[in-house]
Amino acid sequence: MDGSAETISRRGFFRGQFGARPETAQGWYSVVGLPAGADDVFWDGWADDSGLFVVGDHGAINHFDGEDWTRMACPAPVPIHALWGTDRSNLWAVGWMGLILHHDGEVWSQMRGCVVDAKGKYASVDENTPLFAICGGPDGQAWAVGDRGMVLRFDGTDWLVEDAGTHAHLRAVICLDDGRVMAAGGDGTVVLRGTGGTWQALDCPVASNFTAALALPDGRVLLAGGRYFIQANGFRGDLVLWDGERFEKQFSDTEFSRFRALGRTNKGVVTLGDAGQIHLIGDNRADRLQSGTGHDLLGLVDLPSGDVMAVGDYGSFLVGDSAALTCFAPAIQPGEDPSNWSEMTSGTDRQLWGMWHDPDQDMLFACGEEGTVLVHDRGQWEALPPAGALGIHDLARAPDGGLLAAGQLGEIHHFDGTRWRMHFDLHMDVTILSMWTDGNGQIFAAGDEGLVLHWAGDSWERMPSGTKSALYGLWGMDAEHLLAVGDFGQIMRWNGTRWDEFNAGTEHFLFDVWGRSLSDIFVVGLSGTIGHFDGSRWHITPARARNDLLALTGTDSDVVAVGAAGAAARYDGQRWHMDPTGTTAGLRAIAVEGTGRYFAAGDGGTILCRDAQ
Template structure:
């Protein structure tokens, strides 16, 4: 899988959709490890061979040194909008209230802006005019632009104000190959600074609010932005090319969301913006790429590898090449023994979607397509009568000691040891994907469209979950402490009274959840996502399995996760290791018996066995 979650759901995975995607639809990958969440907005960054800076609201300056993310002290708690520098010992940042910061290789110091009055509030003075972009040359000279036509020039020693001749808000500034400087902003405003230092307005016929500019070979400049259209009830994006003489709007037959940033890669120009929009532009083509997020993307960071990183709302950090992830986290270590798992004869070629261990009887059951239910009896898998004609996704113990099987169309079937009977019917095309029982008569089931069902002893009742997103997995410590996981890092928490929503610190879909206690909980998901909750906060493991991980479980001493293309990973209490399975079949479920032996089930009736260590 390529990490392109815009068109992927676990329901699709359950149906065997593991096929490759076209080049135009390639996905972007979330960079995990930076503690960030819904309140974090990142605007820009800067990178060299020694590390990466990412800046944003509330004076956020986050630095990655090759191993860990550290938030560095900022002299002023205001949004930082842009970074530029010749090297990390000469790095500049600009932001709200005219803030200008300088990094000397060790600390950040405030140079201008954020002037306060006698009451300790930011003063209404010219120096506090917000700044939004900065660019410079190898000689150390730089320009910063902002509201009300504000342009500042750095000559290598001091910052001075230059007369722009406009009161339009300026949002982008770029240096051309011949040394001239172009600034752009609201209502189609485009200014050019000649070599003699004077700014002149250019006649741009496209009245867009430009937010980004990119200098291209041949003296050309690509401008990007957007305008509000009443008919569309929203912003639409514009791409405009300046060829040295005039302006021409690009891709007039296409509709875009508002653009926020432009960047250059070996594959072409990358343009990104609102609602997770990312386009790859190559000559006369503009291909929409799958970002895996619906959040606004606000900035692009050039990486030493030649790739770029996208940053934005909700702490978004994305890279366009999976290989770039190795800059931020190594792959999970490979296992040493390729024969840890052994294949068992299941007696079926149907897709298996669930496997469950009954702790009371210490028995294992598997389930899947066309009502398939298997039982492990004296080391051999035997087929039970089909639980209806539809797919079964999970199993649980019934209150009377029988077996419950739930799946497609919201059906739940009951097995009394001889025959199956309908236990519940939702009468909707909504699939039940996971169940959990406290062993004392309370059962919870979750599924598509935020479905939550509850059995408390008399009948099944549908509970308001507070979400319309699919819930793929559910786990509980007891009937008053449950977690269910779903789309875009969503975690729903049941406290015995109501369901509340929060995020696990990732934008990837989460497919399963399991824990030992309320302060030791694991989640797994798309593109090898692994997260852990320690009782205080979520930590996304900065090691990636690359393949989607669809299920996990564990014991007091270890945790095992399985997923696409036969992927399995094992946590030994210290670190995660890849655990070779000897198969390329997708593994969709995993269970562990009372003796610590693991069983995984998946495509084509595959069932694997791993002995206890």
Template sequence: MTTVAVSRRALFRGRFAGNSLSHAWHPVGGETPTVDGVFWGGWADKTGTFLVGDKGTVFHFDGTVWARMNVPVPVPLHALWGNNRNELWAVGWMGAILRYDGRAWHRVRGCRVDGAGKYAAHPENTPLFAIDGQTGGTAFTVGDDGMILRWSGVLWEAENSGTRAHLRAVLCLSDGRVLAAGHGGIVLLRSLEGDWNSLACSVSTGFTAALEIAPGTVLLAGGRYFAAENGFRGDLVLLEEDRFERLFPDASLPRLRDLAVMEDEDGVLVAGDRGMIRRLTEEGPAPVESGTSHDLHGLVPAPGGGVLAVGDFGTILSNGPPPKEAPAICGLEKTSSWRRLDSGTEHTLWGVWRDPKSGTAYACGESGTVLVEDRDKWVPLPKVGPVGLRALARAPEGGLLAAGEQGKVYHFDGRSWRCEFDLMPNTTLLALWSDDAGTVFAAGDEGLILHRDSAGWRRAVSGTKNALYGLWGPDDRHLLAVGDFGLVLRWNGTDWKAFNAGTERFLFGVWGRGLNDIFVVGLAGTLGHFDGTRWRISAARARHDLLAVAGTEDAAFAVGSSGAAMSHDGNRWISEPTGVESGLRAVTAVGGVVLAAGDGGCLLRREAAD
């Protein structure tokens, strides 16, 4: 715990306003650890830095090299605290409490398993999210269901919080009292006698962080969900002498995650969703350019005044002096590589495809819309009809195939459209795949798969009633179809069989360079990769659904809701700004050019090598 010795009036009278930070946010020095999951928090001293994250991740940085430490449990670790590096505590999922003695990490509590080796339904496995302590070594950790544990120097003991609310922040105050806060605006204060009492906070928000800015004065940060806005709104609340005041109520803030002191800048930082970092000023939380759009979950103050910001997809940023050669890091794209094109339509575009042979690009969408790229302009082809079109592919005999609503497949011969196949039932086709030898596959709602070969069109047995959204394959004997609840089907040239990817998230897109290098994307930012042996699914913690994926020999690209776009550089996924808020529903990458299409006729172009 760090206390800033300033009064409330001094904090907000412009003391921190006017000057920009002495250093911009940038990647930390050294070889950055490769983590597709989340970093939640950390701890630092003059010797180095510890960071904790998903899957039992603990990294140590000695100023030059990041090293992954051996940890006895594979669960997410949410917070770190200690008086020195020879006695550190980490807390996390399944009630995990780990202790570092300067040499190794040891499990002290939590992560109990039953006779089958699965985590047991036991009070000791209640998830923990925050920890803080006092100079003498006494520490407190908090979590779900009002859980509060106290380290007495001998063992961890549960204390009666008097609430079942989920607690997400704990803070040891300079006068010996302890504050805990969490969901529903709950704020608890532990007296010197050891009793926890609830304070009457008028702001019903979900608190995630607390910082003592002067003796007895606490700044709280969090956020609450608003259904009408389909998102979170951040809150800053000041607690002074048992009185609560919501600060800057007119400021438009995303959900806030953490607070930290900038000792060398004499101020306070707040970090949150969508890469937001703000510096408190008299006028309000002043924006600070972070260079990332990833959610930031933790701020880690370091001796000497620097601060690290950590978050989704292994993001690690620093506002200290930049290294001589800053390595590439997830999410550091300050300017957009995507350029918006004039599609000439406001209809939603569900598909985009570039013919790898001719280089001609097409897009399709609502009301039978089909567009073709003609010398940097997009012009409409004759409409198919009133039906919505979802996917495009090359017709083996020449021309273009389109499929969509009502289970129909259409063929364009360069002059007009004709219905090539009509399944009759009102089942939407969502994906198409074809080769040059006369084979075509189509997939869609209710597990529908259609197969065309030299014998004509027929319905294939998929073995599922779940929707199938994406198709990809290197040849007509090796295809994948992806869909609801993590469904992956594999075609072996004869039949379709389930191929377990290890997730229950809806999968909307699939693409690969070969059978040992396949990507899938889906609901809530789900990202998966198959290396020929096993699937690896990244933690689904992104704000946006990812709806499509495509790529080149050197990079992969995924797009999704609210203008989300990401690229994979062979090492990790990088979030990219697109400059649009429209949902992006399709992407194609051929010949060094990436095209994305989506809502309101949105069309974007990106050079693959950018």
């Protein structure tokens, strides 16, 4: 060395800095060291020779300086959706509640949005309109777009509102080489800003909800997004090419998951989307790449090393090495991924609503419509006599060792091994949805209209629950520590004396609750909502158009949740992973044996089995 400052190679700065690449990785692998958990959601990133920024929910701004990760201070704790800048001393971020941040090379400062009212709550004003995308040019001018057709332009000094002539939600914006700007969003909305500053609507025949746009050579633009199809029971992706005059849907014969982001590499265009799908688009073909994840991927970032990075749900942060764009997945369609579950013969086509594992006798039961009760015996499912004529939603061990079955009209039936008899009748049109017992004679039941029943040895008594909302799931550590979950994020907590509210910070319906201890509790619910209580506070994973998760349970080593359209997710102690089931039937109940083998039950008598990991 001659004493001069060493020049850091632009291509070498990040290479190998994200931790050791696992031997089993094939192109994409998770970054080591990023301070992220299962409740984190990352939306975008930005990199230069000096480091990398990754942004997401809760005002998360994580910075990597080539050696260490740090969480940077954010003026507002709201989701940050997109980044753009000419350099790190002129870096912009946009997000929820109209948030606009500026980074001057040292700190982030709030420039706009997140206006609060006299009560300290976010005000209902235009400035708080959520923003989702930003782009700009080398002269420092920038455009940000968001809900209800919001378009903002930065003129070098101020952010000014522009009228784009639409009220559609806008989710993508790009600057074209000739000085024009294009924005796109819901229901096929595409608007173009001419060099004179006037916006005009373009006639796009594909009514997709566009989430990404990419400028291509010769003035062309590739748009990506997705639509919900009832017959597919889910979202499907759209790729649409604009050649400067007209729009044309690409790969019409190929089924994609909903697209979230686009990027250009030396091998072609890369797309990211739901269920961990990554595709390489080039030479009139679309090849699916092996991503190694089933989580939704939301943002794509080019690194100075020449590699690429993908970020998304559940703290997903993948870096792609030199093999990332050449390692192809099998040619399978969405929903056809290899399943970790195997289907069992249930002997019924009735809808199944509940499952229960009796730990004392190591027996497994399922229940459902028209009094259906099944028992798993010697590897096969056999039907017990019907428990009445009405639907049964849950089962529990009776104090005398028999079986209790509860369900519609507030009925609880008792099975003595030979026949059923009525154990309790509420005489009300209220359904019991869940039961729990401590195994020592204390039994609780919960259901519609805030119903809570308690058996303490002699009779069933109705308890004041403190809510009129439906309670779908019930779990307890002991008879003095129980949780019940229900409508609009309702969580009620029993302390042995009374029921009190236990706020989790979500308004999504919660359908089930399970825990290992009072400091390790999980809840699941509407649109894939997953929450975890660590003993101090709840961490809620935001829901974004996922299938409802209806039931969960676990062991000391993992947790599994199941739900609508055959959805299943597994938590391995670090992250949640989507768990292909091979079915589109709704899964409404789950149980696990002492060996760690899981069983799930649901629509049309469906019963699945998953071997222990």
